[in-house]
Amino acid sequence: MRSMSILLPFKHLLSVRTLCNVLIVFFLFTFTIKGQSLLKVDSLASEKVRGLVFLGKDILDNSYWLTGNIVTKSQGGKVFSFQEFSLGQIYCIDFANPVQLGLYYKEYNTWMILDENLVLVNQFDFSKLLSTYEISFVANSVRNTFWIVDELGKSVNRYDPRRGGVNKLYTMIGEDVKKYYSDVNHLFWVTEDNQLKGVDIYGNKILDVYIPKHDLLQILNSKSILYSYNNELFYVDFEKNSSSKINLNAKSISGFFFNTQKLSIFGNRVLNNYQLKLS
Known part of the structure; x- marks a missing residue:
């Protein structure tokens, strides 16, 4: 699985992850649950807390x-940090690639690329x-x-810094978007009425589904999500039209x-880890 990019912490978005080489299926339906397993x-083992907000992990299990x-960034026993106060608050953080972290400072419209040691490279x-x-x-x-x-x-684009060109992929006509998520191959967004949509790198629509009310969300792939609501965690499989509650004592x-x-859960200043098998 791959890690993904996250907007915030102020809007409190969680990183998205997606399966490699997954077969993309387009869904368009309202999600309803009759029963819940x-x-x-x-x-x-739990982990040492290194900050106030837990953002997530990359494919190498760095936090x-x-x-x-x-x-x-905590990498085994090593800890790396980065700060740049002159550009205002961090608005987007992308750690999908462990050796190429991305930070976006919206106030100064600046995008920074850091290496695996959180050293600025571009x-x-x-x-x-x-x-x-x-x-x-x-x-x-x-x-x-x-x-x-x-x-x-209201457009989704891909920018190529080598040629300075922008490829417009998709236009979100009449959509009131409250959150964005992405991995290198897909971009997702959630509307104010909790409709989850997504496109691939060619602008093809891959997902269109209503999701439950939630506090935090992680998109696992185009067929399933994890979300928390009122300090409880749930797994949703769109293809099977099923929802399961995760049995936690958190x-x-x-x-x-x-x-x-x-599965890593952060709460009450503790980062607890669990093994969770999803079908």
Whole structure:
């Protein structure tokens, strides 16, 4: 599975993950549940907390945290941090690629690329590069391109910094979007009425489904999600039209992340890990 990009912490979006080489199926229906099963977990070792907000993990099981405007990466016994206060608050964070972290500072319309040690390697000033765009989301995409969402034109785009060109992929006509998520191959968004939609790198629509009310959300792939609501965690399979509650003893869920049978739950200043098998 692959990690994905996240907007916020202020809007509190969780990272998205997607299966590699997954067969994309287009869904269009209203999701309803007649019954709900219970999924059991097995406890694993907990981890040391490195920040106030748990952002998630990458494919190498490195953990990412945010405290104020400081990003921290914990890699085994090593800890790396990055801060840049001159550009305002961090608006988007992308750690899909463990060796190429992306940070977007909306106030100064600046996109930064960091290496695996959180050292700055490149910087893009979109006020100069894309002066006619009102950017609301930036993330890494395939072949060193970037996802760009233009709020003014309601368009999903891919920007190629090598040639300075923009490829317009999709227009979100009449949609009131509250959250964006992405991986390198897909961009997803959730509307105010909880409709989850997504497109691939060619602009093909891959997902259109209503999802339950939620506090936090992780898109596992185009067929399934995890979400928390009122400090409870649920797994939804769109294809099977089923929902399962995750059997946890967590009193508080302020962040969670799932990858390859490992579920991490952050709450009450503790990061607990569990083994979770999803069918």
